[in-house]
Amino acid sequence: MDMQELIDPFARLIEDLCTPAAVRAVEAGGDSSAMWNGFVESGFLDALVAEEAGGAGLSLADAAPLIALLGRHAVPLPVGDTMIARALLAAAGVEAPAGPIAIATGAGPAPFAAVASHILSGSPEVPVLSEARVEATGVHHDVDGYAPGLDGKALRAVAAMLRAILISGAAERVMEMTVAYANERSQFGKPIGKQQAVQQQLSVLAEQAVAARIAAAIGARSGLTPRLADAAIAKHGASLAAAQIAAIAHAVHGAIGISEEYDLQLLTRRLHGWRLADGSEGYWAGVLGGLRMDEAGKPTADFLRAA
Incomplete structure (x- = not known):
């Protein structure tokens, strides 16, 4: 199909x-x-x-x-x-x-x-x-x-993978909205997206949006009965990205980004909610750490390749 x-x-x-x-x-x-x-x-x-x-x-x-x-x-x-x-x-x-x-x-x-x-x-x-x-x-x-x-x-592992996928979708849209706003909003006679500091922040935002998408894909590969390591990698990575994406988007948009009539807050509120739901990045980092310590005799490189 x-x-x-x-x-x-x-x-x-x-x-x-x-x-x-x-x-x-x-x-x-x-x-x-x-x-x-x-x-x-x-x-x-x-x-x-x-x-x-x-x-x-x-x-x-x-x-x-x-x-x-x-x-x-x-x-x-x-x-x-x-x-x-x-x-x-x-x-x-x-x-x-x-x-x-x-x-x-x-x-x-x-x-x-x-x-x-x-x-x-x-x-x-x-x-x-x-x-x-x-x-x-x-x-x-x-x-x-x-x-x-x-x-x-x-159900926490499969729910965590679901939130990671939702985060990846919201992150992509937030990135698109932020880039478009930076190219439309002018200050001192030129779009703010032409300023080097803003460009650097937009590049980080794009990097984190891609990271969220990759993390979600890692989680989804396990299906509805996921490997715990896949769920942990997915939710930890997506939650980390969600916090940075929301922060950069609001920094670039300024005060308009938090106004109720502007659509950005519909997405960034979801990013923060899904980041914490079914275990935050801190929770899933602990899960990953526990899995690593369960195989303390294995070299870290081998553990990562297996995960």
Whole structure:
């Protein structure tokens, strides 16, 4: 299958359903049913479900460009979470609900839990589905929420890979917006993008956007039952990049970047949220360190090549 035949219609679907105005409306507590029904009717929610269970049978690596598009457009619903949840539920012989499913791993607020109808916990092999009973984070216009009492630590690796892919999509869009702004905004008679200091920052931003994409690809190669090392590399790298990308984008944009009516903050707020979700870069650095120490007798070069 030519993946572009799936990517292009999915991109058009998101562009139609998830305009910045529609994203803001959902964040403000508006009705998200029309947006969600658009994804349900598209059939993309079953992209990761095995063909024998009625899905498209895509691997996570194949579906990664689709998930990255969700990050690129700051989609305010758990579409990626639901793709993964439906695949895990189908593999376990459990019928998935029609509504949005968030994944809760016990590491801080669960992304999109406040706009989900169900929460997935448990493990990849034994997924547990619960009705969403969520505590608000208290953050203005936040679609995340706390899901207390659920044990989803065993899902942390696959959820971390999902966040890494979402970060990579948002990072690319933030980079594009920042470069365009730097080339359009003039100061002292020339675009600020012509100033050497700004050019240097833009180069770092581009470098980090590529780093996030590579990290996400490393994670996605393991599929829905990931190697712990792959998940750790993916989330550690993407989370590190997310912090730098958001900081540089806001530095270049200045005060306009944090204004509610400007679209940049829709993406950078997601970058910071996904950076911390399902384990921050510090958490996953500790996991990587633990894996390394488990093989203390092996040379570091061999450990890296194996990872």
